[in-house]
Amino acid sequence: MAGRLTARYVAGRLAQLAFVVLGVTVATFGLLHLVPGNPARTLLGVHATAGEVAYLSREWGLTRPLPVQYAGYVGRLLHGNLGTSVYYQAPVAGLIGHALPVTLAMLAVGAVFGTAFSVPLALLAATRPGRPADHLVRAVPMAGLGMPPFWIGFILLLVFALTLRVLPAGGYGSTPAAHLESLILPGLTVAAVTTPVLVRSLRLALLEVLGGDFVTAATARGLTRARVLLRHALRNTMVPAVSVLAVNLGYLLGGTVVIENVFGLPGIGRLLLTGILNRDFDIVQSVTLVYALLVVLINLGADLAYAALDPRVVLGR
Amino acid sequence: MTRTLAAGLALLAVIAGMVACAPLLAAHNPGQQDLLHVLAGPSAAHPLGTDDLGRDIWARLLYAGRADLAIGFAAVAAPFVIGSALGLLAGYFGGWPDAAIMRVLDIVVAFPFYVLVIAVVFALGAGVGSIFIAITAVGWVSYTRIVRGEVLVAKRLGYVQAARAAGLPAWRILLRHLAPNVLSQAVVYAMSDIVLTILAVVTLGYLGLGVQPPAPEWGAMMQAGEPYLSIHPALATAPGVAVVVTGLALSMIGDGLAAGLGI
Amino acid sequence: MRDTTARSAEAVLEIRDLSVTYGGRPPVRAVRGVSLRLARGEALGLVGESGCGKSSLARALAGLEPAEGQVMMNGRPLPHRRTREQARRVQMVFQDPYASLNPRMTAVQTVAEMLRVHRLRPKDQIAERARELLDLAGLPSQVADTRPAALSGGQRQRVAIARALALEPDVLVADEPTTALDVSVQAVILELLAHLRETLGLALLLITHNLAVVSAVCDRAAVMHSGEIVEQAAVPALLASPQHPYTRRLLAAVPRLGPPPG
Numbered sequence: 120m121a122g123r124l125t126a127r128y129v130a131g132r133l134a135q136l137a138f139v140v141l142g143v144t145v146a147t148f149g150l151l152h153l154v155p156g157n158p159a160r161t162l163l164g165v166h167a168t169a170g171e172v173a174y175l176s177r178e179w180g181l182t183r184p185l186p187v188q189y190a191g192y193v194g195r196l197l198h199g200n201l202g203t204s205v206y207y208q209a210p211v212a213g214l215i216g217h218a219l220p221v222t223l224a225m226l227a228v229g230a231v232f233g234t235a236f237s238v239p240l241a242l243l244a245a246t247r248p249g250r251p252a253d254h255l256v257r258a259v260p261m262a263g264l265g266m267p268p269f270w271i272g273f274i275l276l277l278v279f280a281l282t283l284r285v286l287p288a289g290g291y292g293s294t295p296a297a298h299l300e301s302l303i304l305p306g307l308t309v310a311a312v313t314t315p316v317l318v319r320s321l322r323l324a325l326l327e328v329l330g331g332d333f334v335t336a337a338t339a340r341g342l343t344r345a346r347v348l349l350r351h352a353l354r355n356t357m358v359p360a361v362s363v364l365a366v367n368l369g370y371l372l373g374g375t376v377v378i379e380n381v382f383g384l385p386g387i388g389r390l391l392l393t394g395i396l397n398r399d400f401d402i403v404q405s406v407t408l409v410y411a412l413l414v415v416l417i418n419l420g421a422d423l424a425y426a427a428l429d430p431r432v433v434l435g436r
Numbered sequence: 437m438t439r440t441l442a443a444g445l446a447l448l449a450v451i452a453g454m455v456a457c458a459p460l461l462a463a464h465n466p467g468q469q470d471l472l473h474v475l476a477g478p479s480a481a482h483p484l485g486t487d488d489l490g491r492d493i494w495a496r497l498l499y500a501g502r503a504d505l506a507i508g509f510a511a512v513a514a515p516f517v518i519g520s521a522l523g524l525l526a527g528y529f530g531g532w533p534d535a536a537i538m539r540v541l542d543i544v545v546a547f548p549f550y551v552l553v554i555a556v557v558f559a560l561g562a563g564v565g566s567i568f569i570a571i572t573a574v575g576w577v578s579y580t581r582i583v584r585g586e587v588l589v590a591k592r593l594g595y596v597q598a599a600r601a602a603g604l605p606a607w608r609i610l611l612r613h614l615a616p617n618v619l620s621q622a623v624v625y626a627m628s629d630i631v632l633t634i635l636a637v638v639t640l641g642y643l644g645l646g647v648q649p650p651a652p653e654w655g656a657m658m659q660a661g662e663p664y665l666s667i668h669p670a671l672a673t674a675p676g677v678a679v680v681v682t683g684l685a686l687s688m689i690g691d692g693l694a695a696g697l698g699i
Numbered sequence: 700m701r702d703t704t705a706r707s708a709e710a711v712l713e714i715r716d717l718s719v720t721y722g723g724r725p726p727v728r729a730v731r732g733v734s735l736r737l738a739r740g741e742a743l744g745l746v747g748e749s750g751c752g753k754s755s756l757a758r759a760l761a762g763l764e765p766a767e768g769q770v771m772m773n774g775r776p777l778p779h780r781r782t783r784e785q786a787r788r789v790q791m792v793f794q795d796p797y798a799s800l801n802p803r804m805t806a807v808q809t810v811a812e813m814l815r816v817h818r819l820r821p822k823d824q825i826a827e828r829a830r831e832l833l834d835l836a837g838l839p840s841q842v843a844d845t846r847p848a849a850l851s852g853g854q855r856q857r858v859a860i861a862r863a864l865a866l867e868p869d870v871l872v873a874d875e876p877t878t879a880l881d882v883s884v885q886a887v888i889l890e891l892l893a894h895l896r897e898t899l900g901l902a903l904l905l906i907t908h909n910l911a912v913v914s915a916v917c918d919r920a921a922v923m924h925s926g927e928i929v930e931q932a933a934v935p936a937l938l939a940s941p942q943h944p945y946t947r948r949l950l951a952a953v954p955r956l957g958p959p960p961g
C-alpha cells in the first residue's frame with residue numbers, strides 16, 4: 120500500500136484545497152454584490168423597513184471597501200457563523216446542521232441503488248460486446264442523460280406513491296423506519312441519475328480489463344469465469360468508476376437539489392430552494408458554500424484514496 | 437454517418453419542424469384561457485386536453501418547445517466560444533496564463549452545476565438573461581478543459597512548430613493552425629452540452645427561476661402541473677415526454693458524432 | 700534572390716557554448732555547452748544516438764526552445780525571442796511528415812501563408828511564387844491544391860521543404876527528414892536537399908543517426924553524445940580515422956561503411 124501517497128503529495132493537495140476553498144468563499148461573497156440594488160436590502164428581504172436597511176448597512180459596514188467586507192465575511196465563517204435566516208429567524212448554521220444529514224442519507228441510499236443497477240448492467244454488456252444486450256445497455260446512458268432529474272422523480276412518484284400507493288409521496292417521516300422509507304424513491308431517482316454515467320465508464324473499464332492479460336492468466340489458472348469476473352475484473356474496475364463519479368460529482372450533486380424538492384425531503388437542496396423562494400439571502404449564500412465544500416472534500420477523499428490504492432496494487436494479482 | 441447520428445438528426449428535425457410550425461399545428465393560442473373547460477381530457481378540439489386555466493396543452497407544448505430549444509442552443513454559444521478561447525490560451529502559452537485560468541476553473545468546478553446556476557440566477561433575478569449569464573459563468577469550464585488538453589498535444593506537432601519557427605504571430609497560430617484542428621472535440625461536447633443546457637433551462641423553469649409565466653416553457657408547465665399529478669397527470673407528463681424525446685434526439689446526435697470521429 | 704556570392708567562406712551560423720535544459724524533476728540537461736560553426740553553403744551532419752540531444756539543439760537553433768549560450772547569425776546575435784525577420788533566418792524540416800503539415804491547409808496555402816506573413820512578394824504574386832517553390836521541391840503540380848491527407852509521406856516532406864524555402868533562410872535544419880519515410884523515397888529527398896543546398900547556397904544542418912546519410916550528403920560531421928559534441932571533422936577524415944571512442948563505436952555499428960572512394 121505504498122502508492123503515491125507521499126507527504127509531498129498530500130501537502131500539495133492540501134495547498135490546492137486551501138486555495139480552492141478561499142476562491143469559493145470569494146465567489147459566495149461576490150454573490151451578494153451580484154444582486155442588483157442595495158446589499159442590505161438583499162440581506163433583509165423585501166419586508167424590511169428603510170430604517171432596518173440603513174441600520175444593517177452601518178452595522179455590517181456594507182459601505183466599506185470590498186476587501187474589508189470580504190475579510191469580515193471570512194472572519195464570520197471562521198467563527199462558524201453562516202448568517203441568519205430572515206425567514207426562519209434562526210442561525211443558518213443550525214438549519215444546515217439539520218438538513219445536511221438528510222441530504223447525505225439520500226446520497227448514500229442513491230449510491231447503494233446506483234451500484235446495484237450499474238454493476239449488473241455493465242457486466243451484462245461487457246461480457247457480450249456487440250450483442251443485443253450490449254446495445255441495449257449502451258442506450259441507457261443515452262436515454263438517461265437526456266432526462267431532467269426531477270422528471271425521473273415525477274415518474275417514480277406517479278407510479279409508486281400515487282398509483283400503487285406503496286411508498287410515501289413526500290416528506291421525511293419522524294421515525295428512523297419512516298426516514299428510510301421516505302428515502303427509497305429519492306434514492307432511486309439519484310441512482311437513475313448516476314447509473315448512466317456509471318454504466319458507461321464501468322462498461323469501458325470492464326472491456327479493457329477483460330481484454331487484459333491477467334484475466335486470461337487467472338482463467339488459465341483454473342478459476343471459473345464467474346469468479347474471475349467478480350473477484351478480479353470488477354475489483355479492478357471500481358477505481359476508474361469511482362474516479363468517474365468524482366469527476367461528475369458536481370453535476371450529480373446538483374441534480375439532488377431538484378430531487379429533494381420533488382419529494383419534499385428537508386435536505387440542504389430543499390433549504391436552498393426555500394431560501395430562494397423567500398429571498399432569504401444568507402441561506403442561499405451559505406448552502407451554496409456548503410455544497411462547494413462538500414464537492415471539494417469528497418474530491419479530496421477520492422484523490423487521496425486513489426493515491427493510496429496505487430492502481431497497480433489493485434490491478435496486480 | 438452512423439445510424440445513431442442519422443436517427444438523432446431525423447428526430448431532432450421532426451421536433452424542430454413541429455415547434456417551428458406551431459401556429460399551423462395548433463388550433464389555439466397558447467395563452468388563450470377557457471375557464472369553463474379547465475383540466476379537460478383529450479378531445480377533438482384539444483388533442484391533449486386543457487390545463488388548470490383551460491389553455492390548450494398541445495399548443496402550449498409546441499410554443500414551449502420554441503423557447504426551450506432556442507434558449508438551449510443559444511446558451512451553449514457563449515460558453516463554447518469563451519471556454520474554447522481560454523483553453524487555447526492556457527494550452528498554448530502555458531506559464532502564468534495557464535495557471536491563472538486553471539485555478540479559476542478549479543474554483544468554478546467546486547460548485548455543483550445546478551447549485552451555482554441556481555444561485556447566480558437567484559442573485560440576478562429570474563429570467564432568460566440571467567439564465568444565459570449563469571450558464572456561461574458555469575459552462576465554459578468543460579470547453580476549456582477539453583480544448584486545453586488538445587492544444588497541449590497539438591502544439592508539439594510539426595505544423596505548429598514550423599509556424600512558430602517561421603515567426604508567425606501567436607494569434608495567427610492560435611486561430612489558423614490550432615483552432616481548426618483542436619475544436620472538433622469541443623464541437624462534439626457541445627452537442628451533449630446542449631442536452632445539459634436544455635435540461636438546465638427546463639429545471640430552472642420548473643423551479644420558477646426560468647422563463648416566466650404565462651409564457652409557455654416545458655419546465656414551467658411541469659411545475660404548474662405538479663399539483664395535479666394524481667388527478668390529471670397529462671399536465672406534467674406531456675411536457676416531460678417532450679423534454680425526454682428532445683434529450684434523446686440530442687444525445688443520439690452527440691453519441692453518433694463522437695462515434696463518427698472515433699472518440 | 701539573395702546575394703550568395705559574398706562572404707561565402709565566413710560562418711553564417713556560429714553557436715557558442717549552447718545549453719538546453721528542460722525543467723522538471725530532476726531537470727534534464729539535453730544539450731551541454733555545444734559550439735559549432737556553419738559556413739555559407741556548407742552541409743554539416745549531426746549524428747548521435749537516440750536521446751543524445753540532437754533535436755533539442757535543432758529546436759534551440761530554430762528559436763523553439765530557450766537556451767543558454769550564444770547563437771550568432773552573420774556575426775549578429777540571434778536571441779531566443781526573435782523578430783519576424785530574425786525568425787526566418789533559420790528554418791526547420793521535421794521528422795514526422797504526418798504531423799508537420801496543417802491538415803486543414805492545402806500545399807499552396809501552407810507555402811503561401813509564409814510568403815504573405817513575411818511580405819516576401821506582392822499580394823498578386825504570392826500564389827504563383829508558392830507554386831514555383833513547390834515545383835522547386837519536386838511536388839507534382841496536380842497535388843499542389845490538395846490537403847495533406849491526400850499526399851504521400853515523401854510528398855508531404857516536399858511541401859515542408861518548400862514551406863521552409865519560402866522564407867529564404869540562411870540555414871536549413873533538417874531533423875531526421877527521411878527517418879519516417881519509405882526507404883524508396885529516402886534517397887530522393889536527400890538528393891533534393893543536397894541539390895537545394897548547392898543551387899541556393901543554403902547552409903544545411905542535417906540531423907541523422909545514419910552515418911551513410913552523412914557520407915552521402917555532408918561536407919563535415921559532428922558527433923554528439925550525451926548532449927555534447929565529442930568530435931567534428933570533415934566527413935572523409937571522420938570516417939577514415941575516428942578519434943573519439945564513441946565515434947568508433949558508431950562506425951563499428953555500420954560495418955558496410957568504409958572510407959568513401961576518391
Ligand SMILES: Nc1ncnc2c1ncn2[C@@H]1O[C@H](COP(=O)(O)OP(=O)(O)OP(=O)(O)O)[C@@H](O)[C@H]1O
Pocket residue numbers: 721722723727728729747748749750751752753754755756908
Ligand atoms: N520537452 C521535453 N521535456 C523534457 N525532456 C525532454 C524534452 N524533449 C526532450 N527531452 C529529453 O532531452 C533529451 C534529448 O532529447 P532529444 O529529443 O533532443 O534527443 P534526440 O537526439 O533528438 O533523440 P532522437 O534521435 O530519438 O530524436 C532526452 O533525454 C529527452 O528525453
Ligand SMILES: [Mg+2]
Pocket residue numbers: 753754755874
Ligand atoms: Mg530527435
